[in-house]
Amino acid sequence: MICDVCKSREAVVYQPHTGRRLCKECFIDDIRQRVKKEAEKQGLLKANKILLAVSGGKDSLTLADTLASFIDPKRLVAFNIVEGISGYNRKEQAEKLRKYLDDLGIELISTSFKDSVGYTLDEMVSSARAKGLNISACTFCGGFRRKLINDAGRQVKADLVATGHNLDDEAQTVIVNILRGDVKRLVRLGDVPLKLSDKFVLRVKPLRKIYEWETTMYAFLKGFEFQEVECPYISARPTLRAKVRELLYLIEQQKPGSLLRIVEEFDKISELVRQHSPKEELPTCKICGEPTSYGREICKNCELMIQSGLLPQKYLRIS
Numbered sequence: 001m002i003c004d005v006c007k008s009r010e011a012v013v014y015q016p017h018t019g020r021r022l023c024k025e026c027f028i029d030d031i032r033q034r035v036k037k038e039a040e041k042q043g044l045l046k047a048n049k050i051l052l053a054v055s056g057g058k059d060s061l062t063l064a065d066t067l068a069s070f071i072d073p074k075r076l077v078a079f080n081i082v083e084g085i086s087g088y089n090r091k092e093q094a095e096k097l098r099k100y101l102d103d104l105g106i107e108l109i110s111t112s113f114k115d116s117v118g119y120t121l122d123e124m125v126s127s128a129r130a131k132g133l134n135i136s137a138c139t140f141c142g143g144f145r146r147k148l149i150n151d152a153g154r155q156v157k158a159d160l161v162a163t164g165h166n167l168d169d170e171a172q173t174v175i176v177n178i179l180r181g182d183v184k185r186l187v188r189l190g191d192v193p194l195k196l197s198d199k200f201v202l203r204v205k206p207l208r209k210i211y212e213w214e215t216t217m218y219a220f221l222k223g224f225e226f227q228e229v230e231c232p233y234i235s236a237r238p239t240l241r242a243k244v245r246e247l248l249y250l251i252e253q254q255k256p257g258s259l260l261r262i263v264e265e266f267d268k269i270s271e272l273v274r275q276h277s278p279k280e281e282l283p284t285c286k287i288c289g290e291p292t293s294y295g296r297e298i299c300k301n302c303e304l305m306i307q308s309g310l311l312p313q314k315y316l317r318i319s
């Protein structure tokens, strides 16, 4: 089978949402162009410095590689967090990540939950359990990752923080927030980043129009060996999102391109909603001084630490 784009090389990938068969070179080119188009809308081409939140998984490698194809790698700084999950955060994986980023000319900085918060994720979870609390690992992990990524963004004076969220993640988030009726969070999604606090480095998702299978294929075709071990806490993931994920796969299977349309249509709606909703500054947490959600006095992270009996001394010093 010959590639539908260059009409010369052998096709290796079938892209259901376009109905095209592509060779390796044309597939890589297609992904890079689509990432560049999204990156342009999100302001990455004009940014002086961009922090890339990387985990060593397929999405983060695809993120680093595609961005470095059209942005000077000197303007990119990768940031990795070791959560402290036994059996999951492996040394060999961290070394591979460093090597790939080195080859791309991207600086890598890293930290761990232990060093910056004072506890590993495993310690936070077991402490919460010991108190008889039913707080999932993902709740701790998501909140503290966000905080540390934002801290690192400020430290390196980044204009933007880019994460590796792909189209599947983004479509799930849109539907979950609609089902929850979380309008304020919905307005924040959209393709153009929204600044709600001076303490927040704007977050962008350059891969939000790239299917998850495409980021996997991209990393595979580029020869990256990526973290394939599943997080042991995966079974504790929120059930609503898992259900939405299954449902969306079914819809996509029957009608390829559906996820792309959900996110594209949502972007148009979000733009309209934004025009009519006042931009409210986010309130500040009374304990750590970081921005928190509307209607809260203490941020979710501080609340979790207090509930679990873990004194937030260590990270209080950062802010």
Ligand SMILES: [Zn+2]
Binding pocket: 003, 004, 005, 006, 007, 008, 009, 022, 023, 024, 025, 026, 027
């Ligand atoms: Zn081709």
Ligand SMILES: [Zn+2]
Binding pocket: 285, 286, 287, 288, 289, 290, 298, 299, 300, 301, 302, 303
């Ligand atoms: Zn706080």
